[in-house]
Amino acid sequence: MKMTKRIDAPTGTETVGHEWDGIEELDTPLPRWWLMIFVACVVFAIGYVVVYPAIPMRHSATQGVIRWNSRADYQAQVAADTARRAPINRAIAATPVEQLPQHPALLRAAVEGGRAAFKVHCVQCHGAGAAGSVGYPNLNDDDWLWGGDLKSIEYTLINGVRNPDHDATRFSQMPAFADILQPAEINQLVRHVRNISGQGKPNAAGAALFAANCAACHGAEGKGGREFGAPNLTDGIWLYGGDEAALRTTITYARAGVMPRWNARLDPVTIRMLAAYVHSLGGGEANPAAVLAEGKVDGGA
Amino acid sequence: MAALDLISPNSPLYSKRKGVYPKAVNGFYRRLKWLVMAVTLTIYYVTPWLRWDRGPYAPDQAVLIDLAHRRFYMFSIEIWPQEFYYVAGLLVMAGIGLFLVTSAVGRAWCGYACPQTVWTDLFVHVERLTDGDRNAQIRLARAPMTPGKAAKRFTKHAIWIAIAVATGGAWIFYFADAPTLAVAFVTGSAPFVAYATVGVLTATTYILGGLMREQVCIYMCPWPRIQTAMLDEKSLIVTYKYWRGEPRTRGLKKPVPQLADFPTESINIAMRAGRAGDCIDCDSCVAVCPTGIDIREGPQIGCITCALCIDACDKVMAQIGRPRGLIDYATLEDAVVEKAGGAPRPVLGTLLRPRTLVYFAIWAGIGGAMLFSLGERSRLDISVASDRNPRYVQLSDGSIRNSYTVKLRNMEARPRGVDVSVSGLPGAVMWTEAGSRDTAGPSTRVTLAPDATTQLRLFVAAPADGSEHSRFHLQAQPIDGVPGSKEARPARDDVTFERPEREDAQ
Ligand code: SF4
Ligand code: SF4
Numbered sequence: 001m002k003m004t005k006r007i008d009a010p011t012g013t014e015t016v017g018h019e020w021d022g023i024e025e026l027d028t029p030l031p032r033w034w035l036m037i038f039v040a041c042v043v044f045a046i047g048y049v050v051v052y053p054a055i056p057m058r059h060s061a062t063q064g065v066i067r068w069n070s071r072a073d074y075q076a077q078v079a080a081d082t083a084r085r086a087p088i089n090r091a092i093a094a095t096p097v098e099q100l101p102q103h104p105a106l107l108r109a110a111v112e113g114g115r116a117a118f119k120v121h122c123v124q125c126h127g128a129g130a131a132g133s134v135g136y137p138n139l140n141d142d143d144w145l146w147g148g149d150l151k152s153i154e155y156t157l158i159n160g161v162r163n164p165d166h167d168a169t170r171f172s173q174m175p176a177f178a179d180i181l182q183p184a185e186i187n188q189l190v191r192h193v194r195n196i197s198g199q200g201k202p203n204a205a206g207a208a209l210f211a212a213n214c215a216a217c218h219g220a221e222g223k224g225g226r227e228f229g230a231p232n233l234t235d236g237i238w239l240y241g242g243d244e245a246a247l248r249t250t251i252t253y254a255r256a257g258v259m260p261r262w263n264a265r266l267d268p269v270t271i272r273m274l275a276a277y278v279h280s281l282g283g284g285e286a287n288p289a290a291v292l293a294e295g296k297v298d299g300g301a
Numbered sequence: 302m303a304a305l306d307l308i309s310p311n312s313p314l315y316s317k318r319k320g321v322y323p324k325a326v327n328g329f330y331r332r333l334k335w336l337v338m339a340v341t342l343t344i345y346y347v348t349p350w351l352r353w354d355r356g357p358y359a360p361d362q363a364v365l366i367d368l369a370h371r372r373f374y375m376f377s378i379e380i381w382p383q384e385f386y387y388v389a390g391l392l393v394m395a396g397i398g399l400f401l402v403t404s405a406v407g408r409a410w411c412g413y414a415c416p417q418t419v420w421t422d423l424f425v426h427v428e429r430l431t432d433g434d435r436n437a438q439i440r441l442a443r444a445p446m447t448p449g450k451a452a453k454r455f456t457k458h459a460i461w462i463a464i465a466v467a468t469g470g471a472w473i474f475y476f477a478d479a480p481t482l483a484v485a486f487v488t489g490s491a492p493f494v495a496y497a498t499v500g501v502l503t504a505t506t507y508i509l510g511g512l513m514r515e516q517v518c519i520y521m522c523p524w525p526r527i528q529t530a531m532l533d534e535k536s537l538i539v540t541y542k543y544w545r546g547e548p549r550t551r552g553l554k555k556p557v558p559q560l561a562d563f564p565t566e567s568i569n570i571a572m573r574a575g576r577a578g579d580c581i582d583c584d585s586c587v588a589v590c591p592t593g594i595d596i597r598e599g600p601q602i603g604c605i606t607c608a609l610c611i612d613a614c615d616k617v618m619a620q621i622g623r624p625r626g627l628i629d630y631a632t633l634e635d636a637v638v639e640k641a642g643g644a645p646r647p648v649l650g651t652l653l654r655p656r657t658l659v660y661f662a663i664w665a666g667i668g669g670a671m672l673f674s675l676g677e678r679s680r681l682d683i684s685v686a687s688d689r690n691p692r693y694v695q696l697s698d699g700s701i702r703n704s705y706t707v708k709l710r711n712m713e714a715r716p717r718g719v720d721v722s723v724s725g726l727p728g729a730v731m732w733t734e735a736g737s738r739d740t741a742g743p744s745t746r747v748t749l750a751p752d753a754t755t756q757l758r759l760f761v762a763a764p765a766d767g768s769e770h771s772r773f774h775l776q777a778q779p780i781d782g783v784p785g786s787k788e789a790r791p792a793r794d795d796v797t798f799e800r801p802e803r804e805d806a807q
Contacts, residue, residue: 028316030316031520129688131691138695141697235698235699236697236699280734282702
């Protein structure tokens with residue numbers, strides 16, 4: 001590679017001085033506009049560094065003369081969004097939960113708001129998809145201990161279940177039959193419960209024990225009762241499991257699930273939204289007859 | 302200061318644009334350029350105003366890019382976002398079309414149809430109206446500023462800007478109902494983006510077409526780099542037949558520096574024959590060139606193959622009584638043959654050769670396939686997504702419920718009713734969010750909004766006994782439409798029904 005600059009005769013342009021295999025590179029000047037744009041970009045970059053945060057310092061970057069920062073931007077957007085949602089939140093607050101289905105726009109907003117609130121407050125127990133797990137009810141199904149219409153769900157949310165610091169809480173207590181019945185009798189009861197839920201053979205002794213000890217809460221046929229949050233023992237859904245071992249444990253030691261009362265932590269609008277969301281999961285029930293009689297028909301179910 | 306030196310106008314880094322004052326020319330190729338300009342500009346300005354009746358639920362603009370609703374209308378064709386592959390197909394066709402044109406006739410796209418060329422040509426013409434032809438323009442450029450010159454400059458730039466505004470103005474009509482937008486635009490109620498678009502396009506048209514012209518083709522445009530690579534020795538390009546033109550008649554009387562650029566043996570041929578070449582060094586070809594190059598220096602990147610130099614030189618040849626075509630479309634292969642005294646191949650022979658035919662076959666194949674699938678495509682579509690969390694729900698009667706998010710796309714511009722039904726899942730019943738378990742049945746009727754996607758949540762319940770993952774179909778059957786016709790064709794999607802693992806089944 002030779003490095004001698006010379007003027008190329010046909011073009012009158014200086015060469016850059018490189019030569020490879022006899023090929024030389026012309027040092028053709030740039031068009032003036034091209035260089036202008038380059039200079040303009042440099043000027044713009046300097047201006048940008050002056051105006052916006054740019055150069056990293058020890059603790060934070062230089063602030064820039066307009067003192068812009070993304071956190072303020074974010075807060076302004078949150079404030080704007082809160083203001084934007086205020087009217088619909090007020091409307092939801094003013095509408096009794098059982099009447100939400102008559103206002104499709106409100107219901108939609110409530111369900112979406114509830115979906116978001118659920119992800120923050122409820123997934124810890126009920127799971128991200130509200131499918132629950134052993135001891136934590138599945139909110140997607142059609143089996144409800146305390147009622148599955150909008151109003152009942154909202155009540156449960158507000159007051160909690162067996163919540164110790166609140167009088168209006170949903171409350172019931174199943175006795176632990178270890179103190180009342182012999183293990184053999186408990187086994188007979190287990191077989192009877194298995195039978196009425198379609199899983200085993202009839203068992204006369206168990207039936208008698210059931211009528212004497214359990215029917216008061218679970219009903220003569222074992223179909224449960226919502227005034228006590230007593231589960232229906234004849235269906236396919238078991239909160240603590242329907243196999244023999246789980247049933248024996250349930251009868252022997254009793255179960256008493258607890259849910260906090262959410263009015264201690266959430267505002268009424270959020271609770272109403274949560275009720276609408278839980279109701280929308282596919283197992284929500286129609287409003288009780290009293291509401292229907294007033295002509296307020298539940299659109300979702 | 303060294304830094305300031307760099308931006309001084311005399312710095313060697315700078316090259317001031319050399320003025321290009323193309324001379325007016327007439328001839329076959331110039332008339333072809335007029336024709337192409339008239340056709341392309343007419344298409345550009347008129348298309349948005351064409352109407353096309355699509356019924357009450359769809360716009361009646363023949364060509365419309367409806368960004369807000371993500372629809373592309375082109376006469377009877379309507380493209381939805383998920384059919385974007387048609388646009389991709391068009392782009393592939395455009396690419397292969399460029400291969401085809403380039404391999405056949407070189408940079409003909411650049412010379413005739415490129416918007417930069419069309420608008421530059423228009424602007425050059427305006428310049429001739431205000432300033433006169435080449436010589437007058439050069440004189441005017443050198444003349445000191447007088448009121449007369451100022452008036453001419455003002456008129457020229459005013460017309461240029463008017464053209465630029467009209468260019469940007471026409472563009473926005475492709476994106477909204479043209480008559481409505483036109484009224485809104487002049488009354489000041491059009492959306493901001495419309496004004497911004499017109500502003501940007503006005504600026505770019507004026508700057509690129511009016512001020513920068515050939516600088517765009519030579520420095521900014523990527524095509525010349527790609528296209529010159531796609532040419533081969535069989536492609537038609539604008540060629541100066543130096544073996545016929547050299548030595549230049551006038552040049553013979555003086556030293557001819559250009560001779561150094563040509564292979565010595567060709568000069569020898571001409572010299573040995575003891576005759577002068579046909580080129581009289583009149584520089585007509587240089588004067589008319591819109592990119593300001595001298596084609597006699599050989600094929601070069603600045604040449605956009607507009608053939609105006611052919612028109613100019615043909616006129617000179619006619620005047621001096623020599624055959625036309627000293628500068629002409631020729632292939633590099635022909636050049637060799639002709640130089641040796643042979644006759645060039647007929648133009649058809651250079652156009653129809655395996656390479657162009659293969660390109661054409663691919664290009665036409667894609668076009669044909671797209672037309673066929675456009676004719677065959679269904680205007681109803683169902684797509685089902687299983688709601689995965691939870692995968693399934695056990696109901697109190699022991700049956701299993703799955704839920705699905707169903708999207709029904711009615712791509713016809715009228716409301717339609719469809720029956721959504723389950724097939725292949727024994728004992729299944731379904732209901733939508735609006736219904737409930739009590740009203741569940743084997744199918745549900747849904748009314749679809751015209752030209753829209755309807756989304757619904759669908760619950761499907763089936764007995765618990767069955768395999769863990771059963772495949773079934775969700776089918777949407779239009780309730781109207783002549784049986785067997787395209788409109789009555791059902792749409793279906795493959796769906797999985799999830800059940801608990803067998804050990805857990807209660
Ligand atoms: S126009 Fe023809 S004759 Fe005149 S300089 Fe160009 S090539 Fe030569
Ligand atoms: S050299 Fe001829 S064909 Fe090429 S750009 Fe100039 S006038 Fe057009």
